[in-house]
Amino acid sequence: MMAQTANLGHGMGENPETKDWLDISSHDLCQLQQLYPQLSGQQTILWRSPRPFSAALLLQVDAQVYFVKRSSRLFRRVQDLQQEHQLIRYLDAQGIAVPQILHAHDGATAVELGEWSYEVHEKAHGVDPYANQISWKPFFYAEHAAKAGKKLAELHLAAKYYPVTQGRGAKQLISNQDLLESENIHLAILQRIQNSPALSAYFADKVLDSVWLNQLATVHEKIKRTIQQAPKIWTHNDFHASNLLWSDSSDAAEISMVIDFGLADRCSAIYDLAVAIERNFIDWLALEQGPDLYIDEAGLAAFVQAYIAQAGFSSALEMLPELIKIVHSDFALSELEYFVGITQNFKHADAAYYDWMIAHTAWFFQPQGQQFCQKLAQLIQPYRMLEP
CATH class of the missing domain: 3.90.1200.10 (Aminoglycoside phosphotransferase (APH), C-terminal lobe)
Structure with missing residues (x-):
């Protein structure tokens, strides 16, 4: 469903624009809990991504923090996400520091709920000084x-x-x-x-x-x-x-x-x-x-x-x-x-x-x-x- 809220994010220019996709809701997270036991517990949303093409957030569950990303199945199906995840796992084995992907209760690294595809990662380690930086801007140094x-x-x-x-x-x-x-x-x-x-x-x-x-x-x-x-x-x-x-x-x-x-x-x-x-x-x-x-x-x-x-x-x-x-x-x-x-x-x-x-x-x-x-x-x- 396309967003009709005033939530702002990155668009095609320098000014913030209304996001194309609805934010992940508390109801969505409750549904996701049924598939990812790691998400069961006291949930607190710490941050929502301003980036386009998907909805994403950082979610604290008790003492752990996870990155939850939702994409439309119109352009990212579970098998598409699993292709990415297979590459990520290979790079991890080669010594490249990449996000750790959570498995759902059935062992899959991505799940479908209605019209959406979800993936959940452990919070990536490090500081993100470019978190709100638009893609076309240079490095700070x-x-x-x-x-x-x-x-x-x-x-x-x-x-x-x-x-x-x-x-x-x-x-x-x-x-x-x-x-x-x-x-x-x-x-x-x-x-x-x-x-x-x-x-x-x-x-x-x-x-x-x-x-x-x-x-x-x-x-x-x-x-x-x-x-x-x-x-x-x-x-x-x-x-x-x-x-x-x-x-x-x-x-x-x-x-x-x-x-x-x-x-x-x-x-x-x-x-x-x-x-x-x-x-x-x-x-x-x-x-x-x-x-x-x-x-x-x-x-x-x-x-x-x-x-x-x-x-x-x-x-x-x-x-x-x-x-x-x-x-x-x-x-x-x-x-x-x-x-x-x-x-x-x-x-x-x-x-x-x-x-x-x-x-x-x-x-x-x-x-x-x-x-x-x-x-x-x-x-x-x-x-x-x-x-x-």
Whole structure:
């Protein structure tokens, strides 16, 4: 059921908006107690997440604290969540600090109640200085960015031998490189629209922006062979400051845990790296005020250098300055489909198309965007020259 309350959370811009999903209620928690015996006891809600796409909270039960997350079954079924949980358990076994997932009374790590899918985690260890930070804002310190770059490399190295070779089962609100792997990105977009009732309805009275399509095609021709040949691993695909927990709030803090694998899928490391850069170092939310955005150059340099130092140099890195221009396209199209077909929020749908898909790509063809790509190339160049 869509929310009609005044509860506010993150939207598509900088200002809080009414949440698309109702908060988890006391009645919901009572029902959940019947499936998770760990939730039986005196319950106190400590915090509600402002993040979109789901409803989530921290719940204290007697002396224990749990993270409870609820998603609509329209786009996250139990088997979709269990796919995430299997990856999380594997990364945990490889020494990556990730949330501990609770099992329901039947042994399952996710349950369905009515129209919802639920998962319950132990409270993640660490401090969350970015708890209320919107995804598109930079790290508070370059030192944090460096720790994050190293951690992303560690994730990629840990996932290298994950034996699951089938990709994500979920078809809605996903992040992957399918469009980028296509032979013709324009035709791939048209096919995606044709196969989706929601996208077909949205574009029924629209002509796809020709300038945008030409920009996509120009970049895609340069990177498609490399992205097609890049080795596949399971990647996070939503690696930004607010999906990390820290030992404390200082600039010297260490990362204590990586959270929220809701967009994980089988992609390439270079795709995940490009997504992380695009999400963390460009202040996209200021784009409506003009093309000159705040760029966290110190954080960008620290992040990229720390990543390469940990993961090593790969020839695929050389396409990063081009890939970054269109890496957002697949998720933005998926987000658009979600807004039209599931939440029916057409204001958000228009933002996904005009402000994210089109305007983000266009920015990279403007002077500041070109300078950003040149900066990326300069950061990578010394490592390429060190290769034998």
